[in-house]
Amino acid sequence: MPRAASGAAVWGQPDERSMDPDGGWGAALAHHFARKLDVVNRGFGGYNSRWGLKLLEQVLQQVAASGQQVALMTLWFGANDGAIPGRSAERQHVPAAEYAQNLAAMVAMARAAGISRIVLLTPPPVGDDARVRHQQKRMGITTAVLPDRTLEYAQQYAAAVRDTAQQLSLPVVDLFAQLQQEPGWRDSLFDDGLHFTPAGSRKVWQLLRGVLGQAYPELSLESMSNQFPWWDKWDAADPEAFWEEALPQLQATAQRQQRTQKKEEKKQG
Amino acid sequence: MPRAASGAAVWGQPDERSMDPDGGWGAALAHHFARKLDVVNRGFGGYNSRWGLKLLEQVLQQVAASGQQVALMTLWFGANDGAIPGRSAERQHVPAAEYAQNLAAMVAMARAAGISRIVLLTPPPVGDDARVRHQQKRMGITTAVLPDRTLEYAQQYAAAVRDTAQQLSLPVVDLFAQLQQEPGWRDSLFDDGLHFTPAGSRKVWQLLRGVLGQAYPELSLESMSNQFPWWDKWDAADPEAFWEEALPQLQATAQRQQRTQKKEEKKQG
Numbered sequence: 001m002p003r004a005a006s007g008a009a010v011w012g013q014p015d016e017r018s019m020d021p022d023g024g025w026g027a028a029l030a031h032h033f034a035r036k037l038d039v040v041n042r043g044f045g046g047y048n049s050r051w052g053l054k055l056l057e058q059v060l061q062q063v064a065a066s067g068q069q070v071a072l073m074t075l076w077f078g079a080n081d082g083a084i085p086g087r088s089a090e091r092q093h094v095p096a097a098e099y100a101q102n103l104a105a106m107v108a109m110a111r112a113a114g115i116s117r118i119v120l121l122t123p124p125p126v127g128d129d130a131r132v133r134h135q136q137k138r139m140g141i142t143t144a145v146l147p148d149r150t151l152e153y154a155q156q157y158a159a160a161v162r163d164t165a166q167q168l169s170l171p172v173v174d175l176f177a178q179l180q181q182e183p184g185w186r187d188s189l190f191d192d193g194l195h196f197t198p199a200g201s202r203k204v205w206q207l208l209r210g211v212l213g214q215a216y217p218e219l220s221l222e223s224m225s226n227q228f229p230w231w232d233k234w235d236a237a238d239p240e241a242f243w244e245e246a247l248p249q250l251q252a253t254a255q256r257q258q259r260t261q262k263k264e265e266k267k268q269g
Numbered sequence: 270m271p272r273a274a275s276g277a278a279v280w281g282q283p284d285e286r287s288m289d290p291d292g293g294w295g296a297a298l299a300h301h302f303a304r305k306l307d308v309v310n311r312g313f314g315g316y317n318s319r320w321g322l323k324l325l326e327q328v329l330q331q332v333a334a335s336g337q338q339v340a341l342m343t344l345w346f347g348a349n350d351g352a353i354p355g356r357s358a359e360r361q362h363v364p365a366a367e368y369a370q371n372l373a374a375m376v377a378m379a380r381a382a383g384i385s386r387i388v389l390l391t392p393p394p395v396g397d398d399a400r401v402r403h404q405q406k407r408m409g410i411t412t413a414v415l416p417d418r419t420l421e422y423a424q425q426y427a428a429a430v431r432d433t434a435q436q437l438s439l440p441v442v443d444l445f446a447q448l449q450q451e452p453g454w455r456d457s458l459f460d461d462g463l464h465f466t467p468a469g470s471r472k473v474w475q476l477l478r479g480v481l482g483q484a485y486p487e488l489s490l491e492s493m494s495n496q497f498p499w500w501d502k503w504d505a506a507d508p509e510a511f512w513e514e515a516l517p518q519l520q521a522t523a524q525r526q527q528r529t530q531k532k533e534e535k536k537q538g
């Protein structure tokens with residue numbers, strides 16, 4: 001039957017805000033791919049890559065059970081792995097070396113499940129002072145505290161993503177480096193040194209979109225067929241005849257796309 | 270396996286903007302139900318209920334093939350059906366009586382496919398003058414034109430939705446009546462007398478949310494289980510043991526939910 005033959009999955013830690021109707025980058029992805037791909041949000045706030053690795057097996061089983069083919073997966077962890085040991089968020093900490101291994105293991109699992117187009121995102125840069133203020137506010141204190149995450153500490157996690165992406169021949173959105181190039185990024189892009197403002201989330205989408213265009217030109221809107229005809233294609237005088245002719249064509253196109261995709265997956269698998 | 274046992278589907282004419290990361294009400298729905306339900310956008314811009322009825326059979330087949338159970342469906346046509354015959358958008362016109370029949374037929378098809386929770390939305394009110402300006406701009410003229418849609422003409426379509434909802438015992442979001450209560454609605458909620466501004470789309474979500482809460486309290490966030498544990502439930506010291514214990518419970522919960530839903534559907538089907 002005619003369908004958006006496949007979906008895009010958003011996988012990683014930032015569930016709370018990715019579909020936010022105030023600039024959310026997951027919503028932007030869904031808006032961008034409307035009538036082309038369904039976007040499935042599998043973001044889990046607060047998760048690190050160690051816990052995420054456990055979940056991914058289940059998530060991939062869900063996808064397999066639905067018969068959907070995943071055309072694209074974004075993979076984004078690290079903001080929580082990079083919580084500093086001995087400070088207030090240490091429960092979330094995962095060492096950078098293990099973090100890199102977890103990312104590679106997730107990619108291997110996704111590839112084994114037939115997902116070939118994956119984009120890695122580095123953790124974003126950290127606003128150290130804003131983290132301090134956030135912790136003080138949460139704890140109701142004004143005395144000095146050490147930030148639970150820092151820009152300096154996050155560096156090694158960003159580097160781990162870059163290395164992993166290179167080793168696995170995958171594209172990477174280097175949020176860590178690129179967001180720091182925005183003037184006043186600490187206040188304009190983040191609201192507590194860690195979570196994005198609407199402007200920050202829009203910037204994430206802008207950077208992701210650029211990487212997608214370069215790495216996966218076959219996912220350009222021009223390259224993908226639409227789900228069902230545009231409204232102005234309908235023969236208003238005789239919609240019955242139009243649909244009788246259009247439907248078998250749509251079904252044939254959908255079947256052809258599925259065959260092509262399966263072949264591609266076999267080649268890459 | 271643990272899953273958001275079901276999804277919510279957005280079905281109707283307004284695809285272009287519902288997932289818009291600038292206030293889109295579909296994005297708001299997805300954000301609201303994150304970790305509870307997946308939101309699938311099946312909006313088709315420019316469609317009327319006559320063309321939409323043809324598509325719905327295919328869309329429901331897709332859903333059935335995916336094994337997903339639809340927990341909620343929004344049903345929204347009419348802004349195009351209400352294009353006035355003999356004017357510039359007449360191709361999209363469908364008489365109000367047929368429109369009402371089409372809506373009822375769609376509800377019957379959805380119910381036959383096991384979808385019991387449906388919300389109807391009336392077409393929004395029309396800004397006549399803005400329609401005139403929009404048409405003049407598109408045609409590059411400054412001479413007088415008659416608006417392709419009008420507030421007065423849209424009335425009968427809104428009435429048809431109210432009647433259909435009552436006959437079929439379904440909740441309705443009366444956008445036609447309620448949006449007109451907003452001061453300055455013509456300019457603040459619409460950008461061309463027909464399509465929503467971000468503020469308009471936010472208002473749609475606010476009204477839809479209110480109706481959902483009243484009609485389907487079982488879809489309140491408190492009533493639905495989360496997909497996978499919150500991050501702070503994990504035993505950071507021993508994630509292996511935590512997961513070994515949590516996973517079978519999650520699986521049992523998911524199976525129980527699916528059985529309950531299937532029973533409900535049989536009862537209502």
